[in-house]
Each structure stands twice: as C-alpha cells, then as structure tokens.
Amino acid sequence: MxxxxxxxxxxxxxxxxxxxxxxxxxxxxxxxxxxxxxxxxxxxxxxxxxxxxxxxxxxxxxxxxxxxxxxxxxxxxxxxxxxxxxxxxxxGRDRFDQAYDDLAVQAMRFLAETGGDAAVRAFAERRASQIERRFADLSEEHPELVATEALARVLSEDGYAAAVRDVPVGEQLCQQHCPVSHVAHEFPQLCEAETEAIGRMLGRHVQRLATIAHGDGVCTTCIPSAPGTTGAGSRTTTGSTTAPQGKEIVT
Incomplete structure (x- = not known):
C-alpha cells in the first residue's frame, strides 16, 4: 500500500x-x-x-x-x-500527507485485528522487499553508483527525501521526510522492516538513531564503515560538502 x-x-x-x-x-x-x-x-x-x-x-x-x-x-x-x-x-509535514493517513491507519488496524501481528509484520516485510528489488535493479543498471547513493535515490523516489552524509564512523542516511510516518507511529513494524532491509542491501549492521514517526525531525540511520576501511567515504551530497576526516560542512 x-x-x-x-x-x-x-x-x-x-x-x-x-x-x-x-x-x-x-x-x-x-x-x-x-x-x-x-x-x-x-x-x-x-x-x-x-x-x-x-x-x-x-x-x-x-x-x-x-x-x-x-x-x-x-x-x-x-x-x-x-x-x-x-x-x-x-x-508543516502533516500537510504533505494528511489526505490518506486516516484511511491507511484504518486499513492497518483492520489487518492487525483480522490477521494479528504476524500479518502486520508480513505486510511491512513485503513493503520493504519492494525497496530491495528496486535497489537491486538500480544498482545493476548503474554499477558506478555507491551502494548508499543508490539506496538514497530509491528512497527519494518514494518521497523520503533521502541523502547520505559522511561521518567519522562511516556514513549516515538521513531521510528528511517520511510519507508513512503517521502509520509507522502506530505500527513500528514498518520502521523495523525498513531498517532490516537497509542492512541487507548494504551488507552491514545498521542502527536507526532517530525516526520522524517517533517525533524526531529526521529519520537517521548510522551506517558503519565496511570492514577493512576506516573513517568516512568520499562523495558529494546535496546540500553538503565533505571535509577531511569525514567532517560535514553544511552549505
């Protein structure tokens, strides 16, 4: 949905x-x-x-x-x-999503009442798997893209306004918007399944630090450096540049 x-x-x-x-x-x-x-x-x-x-x-x-x-x-x-x-x-965020929030929440409640938590979890995992498939397709079509950049592009196409920033311990995925935040507030399985999918796509254990669904300003996910690397990677991200040692300079 x-x-x-x-x-x-x-x-x-x-x-x-x-x-x-x-x-x-x-x-x-x-x-x-x-x-x-x-x-x-x-x-x-x-x-x-x-x-x-x-x-x-x-x-x-x-x-x-x-x-x-x-x-x-x-x-x-x-x-x-x-x-x-x-x-x-x-x-201000609500005004971008308010049209279908009530309907979506009612549908999820009905799913929980009729199918239980297992049905909600299955739906969340299915939704996350769609992101994984599109990530795989984009990575195959554009092998020059770094995995995190491909992921940010896929999420942005879904309305998450995602970008990746370098930080001293690795990278940080920031989603400035969440089109399902109201639903995820009541059904955190959506966030959990998405986080697990991010880890699978990047082949790393990631940690969700903040979510819009729980009142934070930005959904933030910590992506540690891949084994055998140190510090942050190098990339150009929208709205920021990267200084030595992975320090972020916001422009």
Missing part, C-alpha cells in the same frame, strides 16, 4: 491568496527535500529575492508551517546576528 505525498491542501496555510500559495508550496517543498535552510539559501535555490522569501517565511512561521532555529555554522562566526535556518514543523 503506497501512501503518496501531495502538495499543501488548499487553505492549509491560513489566508493565502492564489498568487502566494504556489510560492509557499515551493518554499515548503524545498525545505522538505533539502532540510532546514536559511533565507539566503532559499532565495538562491528558488530564484527569488531575499525580501520575497522572508515575507513568505514570516507568514509560514505565523501559521505554524515553519519554525526558526539558529543555523549550524562551521568555523568562527563573524560579527552580527547569527543566521537563522527554517525547518518544517510537525504541522
């Missing part, structure tokens, strides 16, 4: 005229796909003026779609006010 993400529902962001709504949907989608972003980065990414972006950001904070936090910085900070990054709130 696929639960597609969708654009913000009409009227979901308060009083928004027909001209502003598409732009605010673009702002929200950009943050969903790329993670917390500053106004300057959003302006450049979307081809808007900083003043226009800030106007939309102010309204989206007011209506509860976004929240502001201090942006992560690298190195010494200069004078002046620290940059602010804007992130989707739980309410």
């Amino acid at each position: 696929e639960i597609p993400s969708q654009s913000l529902a009409p009227g979901a962001t308060g009083v928004v005229d027909g001209h502003d709504r598409p732009t605010r949907e673009r702002v929200a989608r950009s943050i969903l796909d790329n993670g917390p972003s500053t106004a300057a980065v959003l302006a450049q990414r979307l081809g808007l003026t900083p003043a226009a972006v800030r106007r939309h950001l102010d309204q989206m904070i007011e209506d509860g779609t976004l929240e502001s936090r201090e942006a992560r910085s690298v190195g010494a900070r200069g004078r002046g006010r620290p940059a602010r990054a804007f992130a989707l709130t739980e309410t």
